[in-house]
Amino acid sequence: MKVAGCPLCDEAGGRVVLQAPRWRLVHAPEAGLPAFYRLVWQEHVKEFSQLAAAVGTRSLLLFGPTDPAIWAPQNPQVRILRSSDLTMKGIELGDVVAALEKLPCAPMCG
Numbered sequence: 001m002k003v004a005g006c007p008l009c010d011e012a013g014g015r016v017v018l019q020a021p022r023w024r025l026v027h028a029p030e031a032g033l034p035a036f037y038r039l040v041w042q043e044h045v046k047e048f049s050q051l052a053a054a055v056g057t058r059s060l061l062l063f064g065p066t067d068p069a070i071w072a073p074q075n076p077q078v079r080i081l082r083s084s085d086l087t088m089k090g091i092e093l094g095d096v097v098a099a100l101e102k103l104p105c106a107p108m109c110g
């Protein structure tokens with residue numbers, strides 16, 4: 001999916017060096033960074049966690065003040081842990097470990 005107005009959907013984002021169906025590598029030099037390269041996902045994503053979900057990676061996403069209904073990828077292998085007080089500090093390590101133990105098993109888990 002492409003989104004009109006997104007600079008990386010509308011244009012390559014630099015000189016395309018290498019390209020595959022799902023990504024492209026572009027040379028995008030910036031001031032003081034003449035060897036800067038950027039790996040760009042071919043489809044528009046709202047945030048980084050959607051990249052992992054897009055390729056089927058099991059993921060546990062932690063949410064504080066932002067709304068997972070808006071920002072979380074809608075994939076069956078993604079689990080959400082939302083803070084009870086809507087801050088990231090409100091997420092306890094024990095809750096994260098418990099949620100990780102409940103993630104669906106990858107095919108190689110046996």
Ligand SMILES: [Zn+2]
Pocket residue numbers: 002003006007008009010043044045
């Ligand atoms: Zn985009």
